[in-house]
Amino acid sequence: MTALVSFERVFEVLDLPPAISDRPGAVDLPPGSSMIEFDDVGFRYPAADEVSLASLESVAVLDKRPSEAVLHHVSFRAEPGELVALVGPSGAGKTTISQLVPRMYDAVSGAVRVGGHDVRDITLRSLRDAVGVVTQDAHLFHDTIRANLAYARPEATQEQMWAAMDAAQIGAVVRALPDGLDTVVGDRGYRLSGGEKQRLAIARLLLKEPSIVVLDEATAHLDSESEAAVQQALATALAGRTSLVIAHRLSTVRDADRILVVEDGRLVDSGRHTELLARGGLYAELYRTQFETQFETRGESRFGEVRGQALDAGRVEPTNSAAMADARDQDVVDTENRDTDRGEAERDRAERDDTKAATVG
Numbered sequence: 506m507t508a509l510v511s512f513e514r515v516f517e518v519l520d521l522p523p524a525i526s527d528r529p530g531a532v533d534l535p536p537g538s539s540m541i542e543f544d545d546v547g548f549r550y551p552a553a554d555e556v557s558l559a560s561l562e563s564v565a566v567l568d569k570r571p572s573e574a575v576l577h578h579v580s581f582r583a584e585p586g587e588l589v590a591l592v593g594p595s596g597a598g599k600t601t602i603s604q605l606v607p608r609m610y611d612a613v614s615g616a617v618r619v620g621g622h623d624v625r626d627i628t629l630r631s632l633r634d635a636v637g638v639v640t641q642d643a644h645l646f647h648d649t650i651r652a653n654l655a656y657a658r659p660e661a662t663q664e665q666m667w668a669a670m671d672a673a674q675i676g677a678v679v680r681a682l683p684d685g686l687d688t689v690v691g692d693r694g695y696r697l698s699g700g701e702k703q704r705l706a707i708a709r710l711l712l713k714e715p716s717i718v719v720l721d722e723a724t725a726h727l728d729s730e731s732e733a734a735v736q737q738a739l740a741t742a743l744a745g746r747t748s749l750v751i752a753h754r755l756s757t758v759r760d761a762d763r764i765l766v767v768e769d770g771r772l773v774d775s776g777r778h779t780e781l782l783a784r785g786g787l788y789a790e791l792y793r794t795q796f797e798t799q800f801e802t803r804g805e806s807r808f809g810e811v812r813g814q815a816l817d818a819g820r821v822e823p824t825n826s827a828a829m830a831d832a833r834d835q836d837v838v839d840t841e842n843r844d845t846d847r848g849e850a851e852r853d854r855a856e857r858d859d860t861k862a863a864t865v866g
């Protein structure tokens with residue numbers, strides 16, 4: 506391939522319209538909007554020929570078959586402050602449902618609404634300010650802890666940063682570092698453990714103060730101390746916010762206000778844990794295979810307790826509109842790493858091996 510062809514392709518890429526963008530006349534979501542509503546949502550991922558470049562089509566035969574529908578007639582509501590859990594077999598569509606809330610993709614039929622507004626009618630920026638996403642694998646910048654936190658809220662004071670880190674159970678760890686907030690994190694800096702990374706990401710979320718949290722609970726096993734700390738940090742982060750959680754933990758399904766059971770892209774059941782268990786359907790089966798075997802640690806049982814305390818104390822106004830206006834959407838997953846959990850697990854393993862090698866060497 507000649508350099509000239511490559512340049513042409515660069516411009517072709519630059520000219521591609523972004524898949525998701527503000528429609529003309531899009532309005533800002535009113536601060537504090539926190540209801541999530543799926544109204545008969547159908548979805549399929551874009552087919553190869555819908556996202557490809559013309560120049561590539563001359564050298565590759567693209568699959569022109571429409572991709573298969575992934576979600577069918579999904580309808581539910583998460584009321585302000587509710588904790589709604591998604592449960593279902595692998596490939597059922599849980600992650601896909603969660604990605605439609607911050608509008609990583611658009612529904613193909615039906616509508617996704619936040620605070621009563623169709624997400625396609627509101628500005629992406631205001632939507633992503635309102636929705637904080639915590640993925641299984643927290644992404645931090647290779648920069649100082651201060652910079653990582655400031656990204657969520659540029660005008661945050663040092664006091665606010667410490668308060669967020671303490672609430673996220675990471676304050677003590679950072680205080681013990683010689684450079685404190687100015688410690689550079691990442692591969693070439695201080696290597697945070699998996700649990701520490703997650704807690705720093707939660708501190709970032711607390712600074713951002715979204716009214717909605719979308720959480721993909723970690724499946725990776727942390728040591729029990731980190732586990733307890735992460736659970737406590739999450740309980741604080743979720744309290745008073747509308748939360749949509751892809752549940753992998755027993756404590757979460759027990760505490761959920763409502764559990765949605767997803768199978769083959771459809772909602773097949775919903776209810777509270779005891780109710781669904783008594784019904785003896787798919788949920789009971791999933792419970793036996795995914796949840797029952799989990800050992801309940803102290804940390805896990807704290808989840809409901811902390812959440813309950815925060816709600817009792819009336820902390821149900823998580824929105825700080827001034828702060829949100831400037832916040833970035835960094836908590837939304839980065840697209841490169843969004844594809845599979847398998848990829849993440851592999852990276853984690855590689856990272857652990859690296860750490861081991863470094864310790865040994």
Ligand SMILES: Nc1ncnc2c1ncn2[C@@H]1O[C@H](COP(=O)(O)OP(=O)(O)OP(=O)(O)O)[C@@H](O)[C@H]1O
Pocket residue numbers: 550575593594595596597598599600601602844846
């Ligand atoms: N980027 C993508 N492009 C095409 N198809 C996809 C994409 N991501 C997921 N799918 C497909 O959509 C379906 C639902 O996947 P999804 O990731 O939502 O399932 P899940 O319930 O989150 O599963 P898991 O529990 O394994 O995370 C699967 O058939 C999957 O293969």
Ligand SMILES: [Mg+2]
Pocket residue numbers: 599600601846
């Ligand atoms: Mg998933």
